[in-house]
Amino acid sequence: MKLVAGDSCARHETAAAPQECAQCAVREIAVCTALSAPELERLRGIAVTKVYEPGSMLYAADEPAAVVGTVVQGTIKCFKLLADGRQQIVGFLFPGDFVGAPTQETMRGFAEALTRVELCLFPLPSIQRLIREMPNLQRRLLTLAGEDLNLAQEWMLLLGRKTAQERLATFLLLLAEKARVRGVAGGPIDLPMNRSEIADYLGLSLETVSRQFTKLKNAGHIRIEHNNEITIRNLDGLTEIAEGSVQGAA
Amino acid sequence: MKLVAGDSCARHETAAAPQECAQCAVREIAVCTALSAPELERLRGIAVTKVYEPGSMLYAADEPAAVVGTVVQGTIKCFKLLADGRQQIVGFLFPGDFVGAPTQETMRGFAEALTRVELCLFPLPSIQRLIREMPNLQRRLLTLAGEDLNLAQEWMLLLGRKTAQERLATFLLLLAEKARVRGVAGGPIDLPMNRSEIADYLGLSLETVSRQFTKLKNAGHIRIEHNNEITIRNLDGLTEIAEGSVQGAA
DNA sequence: CGAACTGTTGAATAAGGTCAAACCAGGTGG
DNA sequence: CCACCTGGTTTGACCTTATTCAACAGTTCG
Numbered sequence: 177m178k179l180v181a182g183d184s185c186a187r188h189e190t191a192a193a194p195q196e197c198a199q200c201a202v203r204e205i206a207v208c209t210a211l212s213a214p215e216l217e218r219l220r221g222i223a224v225t226k227v228y229e230p231g232s233m234l235y236a237a238d239e240p241a242a243v244v245g246t247v248v249q250g251t252i253k254c255f256k257l258l259a260d261g262r263q264q265i266v267g268f269l270f271p272g273d274f275v276g277a278p279t280q281e282t283m284r285g286f287a288e289a290l291t292r293v294e295l296c297l298f299p300l301p302s303i304q305r306l307i308r309e310m311p312n313l314q315r316r317l318l319t320l321a322g323e324d325l326n327l328a329q330e331w332m333l334l335l336g337r338k339t340a341q342e343r344l345a346t347f348l349l350l351l352a353e354k355a356r357v358r359g360v361a362g363g364p365i366d367l368p369m370n371r372s373e374i375a376d377y378l379g380l381s382l383e384t385v386s387r388q389f390t391k392l393k394n395a396g397h398i399r400i401e402h403n404n405e406i407t408i409r410n411l412d413g414l415t416e417i418a419e420g421s422v423q424g425a426a
Numbered sequence: 427m428k429l430v431a432g433d434s435c436a437r438h439e440t441a442a443a444p445q446e447c448a449q450c451a452v453r454e455i456a457v458c459t460a461l462s463a464p465e466l467e468r469l470r471g472i473a474v475t476k477v478y479e480p481g482s483m484l485y486a487a488d489e490p491a492a493v494v495g496t497v498v499q500g501t502i503k504c505f506k507l508l509a510d511g512r513q514q515i516v517g518f519l520f521p522g523d524f525v526g527a528p529t530q531e532t533m534r535g536f537a538e539a540l541t542r543v544e545l546c547l548f549p550l551p552s553i554q555r556l557i558r559e560m561p562n563l564q565r566r567l568l569t570l571a572g573e574d575l576n577l578a579q580e581w582m583l584l585l586g587r588k589t590a591q592e593r594l595a596t597f598l599l600l601l602a603e604k605a606r607v608r609g610v611a612g613g614p615i616d617l618p619m620n621r622s623e624i625a626d627y628l629g630l631s632l633e634t635v636s637r638q639f640t641k642l643k644n645a646g647h648i649r650i651e652h653n654n655e656i657t658i659r660n661l662d663g664l665t666e667i668a669e670g671s672v673q674g675a676a
Numbered sequence: 677c678g679a680a681c682t683g684t685t686g687a688a689t690a691a692g693g694t695c696a697a698a699c700c701a702g703g704t705g706g
Numbered sequence: 707c708c709a710c711c712t713g714g715t716t717t718g719a720c721c722t723t724a725t726t727c728a729a730c731a732g733t734t735c736g
Contacts, residue, residue: 254579256579256580256582256583258583258587258588258669258670259669259670259671260670260671262587262588262670263587264582264583264586264587266579266582266583267579277572277575277576279565279568279569279572280572280576284576284579284580285579307565308561308565311558311561311564314561314564314565314568315529315557315558315564317568318529318564318567318568318571319529321568321571321572321575322527322529322530322571324575325527325571325574325575325578326527326530326534328575328578328579328582329506329516329517329534329535329578330506330534331582332506332514332516332578332581332582332585332629333506333508333514333516335582335585335586335629336514336585336626336628336629337508337512337513337514337629338508338512339723339724340723340724370682370683371682371683371684372682372683376586378586379585379586379587380724380725381724381725381726382682382683383683383684383685383724383725383726383727384723384724384725386683386684386685387684387685387724389683389684390684390685403682403683403732403733419508419509420508420509420510420512421509421510589691589692590691590692620713620714620715621714621715621716622714630692630693631692631693631694632714632715633692633693633694633695633715633716633717634691634692634693636715636716636717637692637716637717639715639716640716640717652701653700653701653714653715
C-alpha cells in the first residue's frame with residue numbers, strides 16, 4: 177500500500193467562502209469559540225469551504241503543511257504508518273474538531289476522510305498571520321493542543337496497559353462523550369468507521385474487536401442495532417470495565 | 427498504592443530566585459529560546475528555583491495545577507494510572523523540557539522525580555499573565571505543545587503496533603536523540619530509570635524488557651556498560667529495527 | 677441471483693506475561 | 707578482608723491473551 181498524497185484520487189474539491197458563522201453547526205465548539213465578533217469576522221474572511229469525498233487523503237506525512245481548519249461535517253481518521261504497512265490511528269476527528277497543526281512546517285502523519293467531509297479551511301499563511309495578531313486565537317489553539325495532548329496520553333494508557341475488553345469499552349464511551357459534546361446525544365452511537373479501523377485505533381486485530389463487541393453485547397452492556405450503530409444499555413457497567421475496575425472481565 | 431500529593435514525603439524544597447539566564451545550562455533549548463532580552467528578563471523576574479529529591483512527587487492527578495516550569499537538572503517521569511495500579515509512563519522529562527500545562531486548571535496525571543531535580547518554576551498566575559502579554563512566549567508554548575503531541579502520537583504507534591524488540595530499539599534511539607539535543611552526545615547513554623520504569627513506558631513487563639536488552643546485546647547492536655549505561659554500537663541496525671524494516675527480529 | 681464486502685466465529689499458534697529461582701554489584705559490618 | 711545482605715536484574719518454565727489463518731454468514735448492489 178503506497179500512500180503518496182493525491183494518490184487516492186477520489187478527492188473532489190469545492191472552494192468557496194463559507195456561510196455566515198452564526199448559522200454554522202459547530203460555531204459553539206470549534207476554534208471559533210472565544211473569539212470576539214470582529215475577530216470572528218476576520219477569521220471568516222480568510223476561510224474557504226472545501227469538501228473531501230470518502231476515502232480521499234487530506235494530507236500525507238512529509239508533505240508541506242497545507243490543510244488547517246475546522247471539521248464542519250463528516251469524520252476523518254488521522255494515522256501513522258510503519259514501513260511494512262502496520263497502521264496506528266491516532267485520532268478520529270468529528271465536526272467541531274480542529275485539523276492540522278499550524279505551527280508545523282511538514283506533516284508528521286496521514287489523514288483520510290472516512291465519510292464525505294466538509295472543512296472550514298484556513299490557508300496557512302493567513303492563519304499564521306492571524307495567530308500572530310489575535311492572542312485570543314493563539315490562546316484557544318494552545319488550549320486545544322493541551323486537550324489533544326491529554327487525550328493522546330490517555331490513549332497511551334489504553335494501548336500500553338488495558339485489555340482488549342477495556343479498550344473497546346473506553347472507545348465506545350469516548351464516542352458517546354464526543355457525540356454528547358456535539359449535541360447529538362440520546363440516540364444510538366454512530367460508528368463511521370469499520371471494525372478494521374477500530375482495531376487500528378485500539379492496537380488490536382479486527383477479529384479481536386469483533387469478539388469483544390460480541391462479549392459486550394452478550395453481557396448486556398450494549399445493543400448492536402446495525403453493525404454501525406451501537407446503543408449503550410449499561411453506562412455504569414461499561415464505565416467500570418473501561419476504568420479497569422472489573423476483575424473477571426474475561 | 428495510594429498516590430496523594432505530598433504523600434511521598436521526601437520532598438525537599440528550596441525556593442530562590444534563579445541565576446543569570448546567560449549562565450543557565452538549558453538556556454538554548456528551553457522555553458526561553460525565542461524570547462527577546464527584555465522578555466527573558468521579565469520571565470526571569472517571576473521564576474523561582476525549586477529542588478525535588480529522588481522519588482518525590484511533583485504533582486498528582488486532580489490536583490489544581492501548580493507546577494509549571496523548566497527542568498534545569500535531573501529526570502522526571504510523567505505517568506497515568508488505572509484503578510488497580512497499572513501504570514503507563516507518558517513521558518520522561520530531561521533538562522530543557524517544559525513541565526506542566528499552563529492552560530489547565532487541574533492536573534490529569536502524575537509526575538515524580540527519578541533523580542534529584544532542579545526546576546526553574548513559574549508560579550501559575552504570573553506565567554498566565556506573561557503568556558497573555560508576551561505573544562512570543564505563547565507562540566513558543568504552542569510549538570512545544572505541537573511537538574509533544576507528535577511525540578505522543580509516535581508513541582501510540584509504538585504501543586499499538588510495534589513488537590517488544592522494536593519498542594526497545596525506538597526507546598534507546600529516542601534517549602540518544604534527546605541527549606544529542608542537550609549536547610551530551612558521544613558517550614554512552616545514561617538511563618536514569620530502572621527496567622520496570624522502561625517497561626511502564628513501553629507497555630511491556632520488566633522481564634520482557636530485560637530479555638530484549640539481552641537480545642540487542644547478543645546481536646551486537648548495543649553494549650551494556652553498567653546496567654544503567656548503554657552504548658549504541660550499530661546505529662543503522664538499531665534504526666532498522668525501530669522502524670520495523672527487519673523481518674526475523676525474533 | 678450471485679459477486680463482493682464486511683463482519684463473525686472457530687481452531688491453532690505465537691508473543692508476551694506471570695511466577696519463581698538464580699545472579700550480581702554495591703554496600704555494611706564483623 | 708571477606709561474609710552477608712539487599713535491590714535491581716537476568717533467566718527459565720509455564721500460562722494467558724490476543725493474533726493468525728480459515729471458514730462461514732449477512733448485506734448490499736449490480
